[in-house]
Amino acid sequence: DQQVKQNSPSLSVQEGRISILNCDYTNSMFDYFLWYKKYPAEGPTFLISISSIKDKNEDGRFTVFLNKSAKHLSLHIVPSQPGDSAVYFCAASGWTGNQFYFGTGTSLTVIP
Amino acid sequence: DVKVTQSSRYLVKRTGEKVFLECVQDMDHENMFWYRQDPGLGLRLIYFSYDVKMKEKGDIPEGYSVSREKKERFSLILESASTNQTSMYLCASFKLAGLNEQFFGPGTRLTVL
Structure with missing residues (x-):
């Protein structure tokens, strides 16, 4: 059973606008959440993370929001750039970090 | 700079062949993982290892085995x-202790004919 879900397989956004990628999870024991970016034929690269004690974490153009009560997190990219076009995976783990659970990914296309 | 390398980027094999995929990390990380990625299914965990000679089944271990004889090397x-x-x-x-991210290798695209 999928414990981390990304319900939008794809998203298209105009360059300069905001991209919002969403992720839902079912396990309330998850304590750490991450976003990865993946280009074709490459491994995922870490983008940004958030622990359960926070509700927001920002790194440049990327902001992750966590709503624990709704078991929902989102990634905001502002402004979106064509180089942001990639597949984005959200992931979650418990405190031990022994196992990470990944969503199915959202393919973002930023249109110039 | 942290690094995870995989032995092959592309591999073509025939049905019934024995296939080895090797992964090496230079970060002295305790935990290592093997995933497969398929369209619409995301990343699914096959096996992971938290120490030398230790292994745990992930979500889809059938048809696979792993080997971890040295800390830096994990074979599928x-x-x-x-x-x-x-x-x-x-x-x-992945480095145990604290909140950290997993570091991924570049991937191996395996085609079985």
């Missing part, structure tokens, strides 16, 4: 490759 073995094992295989490592 397909005993008898089948066409449904055609996929992108990703290795990752």
